[in-house]
Amino acid sequence: MKPRGSTAVLRVVxxxxxxxxxxxxxxxxxxxxxxxxxxxxxxxxxxAGIVLYALVFGLxxxxxxxxxxxxxxxxxxxxxxxxxxGVYSLLSGRAFLDYSAIDPAxxxxxxxxxxxxxxxxxxxxxxxxxxxIFYAFAGRRxxxx
Amino acid sequence: xxxxxxxxxxxxxxxxxxxxxxxxxxxxxxxxxxxMSSIYSLATACLFVLLDAVDVAFTEAAVGAGVSTVLIxxxxxxxxxxxxxxxxxxxxxxxxxxxxxxxxxxxxASDWPALGSADTPVHQHPLxxxxxxxxxxxxxLPNVVTSVLASxxxxxxxxxxxxxxxxxxxxxxxxxxxxxxxxRRK
Numbered sequence: 317m318k319p320r321g322s323t324a325v326l327r328v329v330x331x332x333x334x335x336x337x338x339x340x341x342x343x344x345x346x347x348x349x350x351x352x353x354x355x356x357x358x359x360x361x362x363x364a365g366i367v368l369y370a371l372v373f374g375l376x377x378x379x380x381x382x383x384x385x386x387x388x389x390x391x392x393x394x395x396x397x398x399x400x401x402g403v404y405s406l407l408s409g410r411a412f413l414d415y416s417a418i419d420p421a422x423x424x425x426x427x428x429x430x431x432x433x434x435x436x437x438x439x440x441x442x443x444x445x446x447x448x449i450f451y452a453f454a455g456r457r458x459x460x461x
Numbered sequence: 462x463x464x465x466x467x468x469x470x471x472x473x474x475x476x477x478x479x480x481x482x483x484x485x486x487x488x489x490x491x492x493x494x495x496x497m498s499s500i501y502s503l504a505t506a507c508l509f510v511l512l513d514a515v516d517v518a519f520t521e522a523a524v525g526a527g528v529s530t531v532l533i534x535x536x537x538x539x540x541x542x543x544x545x546x547x548x549x550x551x552x553x554x555x556x557x558x559x560x561x562x563x564x565x566x567x568x569x570a571s572d573w574p575a576l577g578s579a580d581t582p583v584h585q586h587p588l589x590x591x592x593x594x595x596x597x598x599x600x601x602l603p604n605v606v607t608s609v610l611a612s613x614x615x616x617x618x619x620x621x622x623x624x625x626x627x628x629x630x631x632x633x634x635x636x637x638x639x640x641x642x643x644x645r646r647k
Contacts (some may be wrong), residue, residue, distance in 0.1 A: 352515040411518040445629030
């Protein structure tokens with residue numbers, strides 16, 4: 317997928333937009349406890365930003381920024397982080413995914429931290445999977461004549 | 462926004478969605494149809510904002526209007542941009558069936574409670590009040606959606622993330638045919 321024709325305007329506009337899109341994704345990720353949003357939304361917004369980048373600057377350029385080999389490790393890492401928080405609370409003698417175990421002295425703070433961690437896990441997995449599927453689709457060539 | 466204002470915006474969005482849907486059904490140029498479906502998703506996202514479901518609107522705008530449109534376009538680049546002309550068939554019967562189902566759905570929708578009315582079973586169930594009252598005390602979070610999703614219903618969300626991960630890996634196995642990205646780029 318190589319960009320064709322004059323893409324000067326697209327390149328300039330995309331370069332201006334990229335930091336805003338990625339920053340907004342991070343805002344939705346880490347401010348999800350207070351405003352609307354969370355891991356799912358942050359993951360897809362981040363992926364949409366990377367897709368825009370790949371459309372304008374080419375797939376190879378995007379692959380250099382976020383190599384598929386990394387993403388293949390980030391996707392399971394998110395699930396493991398989520399489940400790991402659950403196993404940690406299990407080992408601390410509480411119920412699976414009872415975040416109060418993270419900070420027994422202050423259960424409310426433990427809940428807050430646990431929600432932040434599992435949302436991060438959701439965001440990592442969703443974002444990585446979306447970008448990987450896009451890479452796999454966009455990297456295919458028409459086979460045969 | 463005033464009542465009339467919201468009504469006007471709703472009518473505009475739903476009207477344009479109807480026009481887009483009919484146009485898409487008649488189009489034979491699949492590139493234009495993909496773009497139309499993207500605009501349709503964007504209008505849906507605006508409707509979600511009007512319903513105060515901003516987080517759903519984020520997802521619809523990013524996935525429906527953005528990523529899935531790009532995926533459809535990359536699929537089109539592997540096949541063909543124009544559809545075959547429609548084959549002769551029972552078009553009239555299909556139209557009657559569609560209109561019939563549409564009328565039935567409208568009749569069913571007239572039984573819905575009014576938007577935001579407080580005396581629906583959803584709002585009167587004791588669990589609703591439990592979540593709304595206890596969430597700030599239990600988790601310290603003002604956003605009850607997040608605390609229900611990630612804490613009270615943490616099991617469900619863990620299941621959803623596992624589904625996303627498994628589905629993604631399955632798609633990659635199909636598309637990459639079991640080769641690692643390094644082998645694939647030979």
